[in-house]
Amino acid sequence: MEEKYIDKIKEFSYGKTYTVLTMGCQLNENDGEKISGMLECAGYTKTSDLSKADVIVFNTCCVRENAEDKLFGKLGEVKKYKEQKGTIIAIGGCMMQEEHIVKKIKTSYPFVDVIFGTHTLQNFLKDLYNAIIENKKIEDILDIDGEVIEGLPVAREDKIKASVSIMNGCNNFCTYCIVPYVRGRERSRNPQDIYDEVLLLAKKGYKEITLLGQNVNSYLVSERAKNKDLSYKVEKENGEKEEVYSFATLLRLLNSIEGIERIRFISPHPKDFTTDVIEAIRDCKKVCKLIHLPLQSGSTEVLKAMNRKYTKENFLSLVEKIQKEIPDIEFSTDIIVGFPGETEEDFTNTLDVVSKVKFEQIYMFIYSRRVGTVADKMENQIPEEIKHSRFNRLKELAEKIIAEKNTEYVGKVIDILVEGKSKTNDNMYTGRTETNKVVNFEGTDENIGKIVKVKIVSEHMWYLKGKII
Numbered sequence: 001m002e003e004k005y006i007d008k009i010k011e012f013s014y015g016k017t018y019t020v021l022t023m024g025c026q027l028n029e030n031d032g033e034k035i036s037g038m039l040e041c042a043g044y045t046k047t048s049d050l051s052k053a054d055v056i057v058f059n060t061c062c063v064r065e066n067a068e069d070k071l072f073g074k075l076g077e078v079k080k081y082k083e084q085k086g087t088i089i090a091i092g093g094c095m096m097q098e099e100h101i102v103k104k105i106k107t108s109y110p111f112v113d114v115i116f117g118t119h120t121l122q123n124f125l126k127d128l129y130n131a132i133i134e135n136k137k138i139e140d141i142l143d144i145d146g147e148v149i150e151g152l153p154v155a156r157e158d159k160i161k162a163s164v165s166i167m168n169g170c171n172n173f174c175t176y177c178i179v180p181y182v183r184g185r186e187r188s189r190n191p192q193d194i195y196d197e198v199l200l201l202a203k204k205g206y207k208e209i210t211l212l213g214q215n216v217n218s219y220l221v222s223e224r225a226k227n228k229d230l231s232y233k234v235e236k237e238n239g240e241k242e243e244v245y246s247f248a249t250l251l252r253l254l255n256s257i258e259g260i261e262r263i264r265f266i267s268p269h270p271k272d273f274t275t276d277v278i279e280a281i282r283d284c285k286k287v288c289k290l291i292h293l294p295l296q297s298g299s300t301e302v303l304k305a306m307n308r309k310y311t312k313e314n315f316l317s318l319v320e321k322i323q324k325e326i327p328d329i330e331f332s333t334d335i336i337v338g339f340p341g342e343t344e345e346d347f348t349n350t351l352d353v354v355s356k357v358k359f360e361q362i363y364m365f366i367y368s369r370r371v372g373t374v375a376d377k378m379e380n381q382i383p384e385e386i387k388h389s390r391f392n393r394l395k396e397l398a399e400k401i402i403a404e405k406n407t408e409y410v411g412k413v414i415d416i417l418v419e420g421k422s423k424t425n426d427n428m429y430t431g432r433t434e435t436n437k438v439v440n441f442e443g444t445d446e447n448i449g450k451i452v453k454v455k456i457v458s459e460h461m462w463y464l465k466g467k468i469i
């Protein structure tokens with residue numbers, strides 16, 4: 001980030017406000033917190049009232065069509081603010097890496113002041129300054145992979161849980177997915193920078209971190225492909241040095257940071273789930289015993305067409321191997337229904353894996369065609385009504401399993417990390433189990449940010465009710 005723009009913008013930002021509208025995944029949220037951080041450094045304060053904001057930033061996602069629709073809906077709304085009071089409108093994020101979208105914005109929404117991409121986040125204040133002072137329309141997009149940028153200020157939404165990105169980009173090119181095109185190739189952050197960031201979070205009182213990457217278990221793999229002996233000696237707070245050369249060693253390093261109580265990560269790719277990672281999860285007390293393991297489909301044929309590089313059997317034996325090593329482990333997953341060519345038999349295989357693994361949570365998606373991907377050109381696209389009916393059948397099974405699993409919690413005493421007051425009931429507080437289940441209980445402000453023991457007294461599909469003991 002070019003520091004000089006902080007002072008330049010401060011000359012006119014006093015009393016001015018901003019809104020960042022984040023529309024995508026946790027990586028996108030993490031970028032959004034950096035955009036907010038830069039704006040706050042430059043003197044803006046946050047508002048959630050779009051009509052009052054002096055700067056509105058759209059932080060976009062394009063992974064599915066409905067994420068795109070969200071942007072165009074909102075742009076119509078902010079046009080009137082632009083006309084009434086000259087609000088500065090900026091759009092960034094993954095969608096801006098798509099040429100046809102940028103073209104559409106420039107022709108249909110010419111009032112947009114700044115368009116920036118995923119590799120130019122660090123230029124944001126410079127772009128904003130030029131748009132405001134020189135009254136220019138700015139387009140700042142690179143289609144080559146940007147460097148890993150360190151040191152951007154972050155204005156975090158939460159005071160207990162924080163996300164920490166460990167790598168950018170993706171090399172996998174699953175045939176349905178736009179992410180590798182808009183985020184570029186895999187680039188890992190230096191483990192010392194990650195350690196320092198997590199240490200600072202711990203000192204600020206954060207209790208839970210989620211490590212982010214499109215494929216976290218290939219952390220440092222691309223770098224080691226170029227230099228097979230690559231290894232970092234990370235200097236810890238106590239002066240000791242610890243060696244990091246993989247995702248497993250990174251988990252072990254972060255597990256040693258005092259104050260952090262829980263470590264999560266999303267997402268690992270089943271094809272890269274090596275034994276050392278399983279052992280690290282087993283050994284590290286703070287690493288939550290819930291693994292998000294994206295299945296996408298339970299059919300070996302569909303997985304092949306998706307370019308996922310594992311079969312139904314590989315996935316099931318990986319689950320078994322992990323369960324053997326870590327008996328109390330639970331899984332969550334992502335599933336796509338209606339991928340081109342998916343037959344009834346293929347779909348039945350997905351249901352079969354779901355019944356066998358009994359996931360704690362399933363994020364279900366209807367396949368969405370993305371321009372530029374291989375699957376978009378496949379001829380055997382599935383009709384909408386079949387996609388929807390399969391989606392509903394999967395949802396029914398998932399809910400049945402969740403309900404069954406919920407009843408197993410009743411009567412148990414479990415640790416939950418208390419996140420705050422319940423939004424709907426003033427006496428109630430809310431927290432999460434290690435397996436990410438919401439637990440509501442009667443508590444006090446004292447409990448917030450702490451791990452407390454509760455006895456689960458009842459289950460209610462999307463949350464459990466507990467009693468503090």
Ligand code: SAH
Nearest residue numbers: 176177214267294334335336365366367368
């Ligand atoms: N890198 C992560 C996921 C990134 S996108 C991983 O590999 O697990 C998050 C989820 O969106 C994916 O897991 C997939 O289930 C879903 N998704 C991606 N592209 C999609 C598309 N074109 N249509 C529907 N769902 C999609």
Ligand code: SF4
Nearest residue numbers: 170172173174177179
């Ligand atoms: Fe997309 Fe596959 Fe990469 Fe995940 S691993 S971001 S689904 S291409």
Ligand code: F3S
Nearest residue numbers: 024025028061062094
């Ligand atoms: Fe995330 Fe959407 Fe981009 S899922 S990486 S914000 S395309």
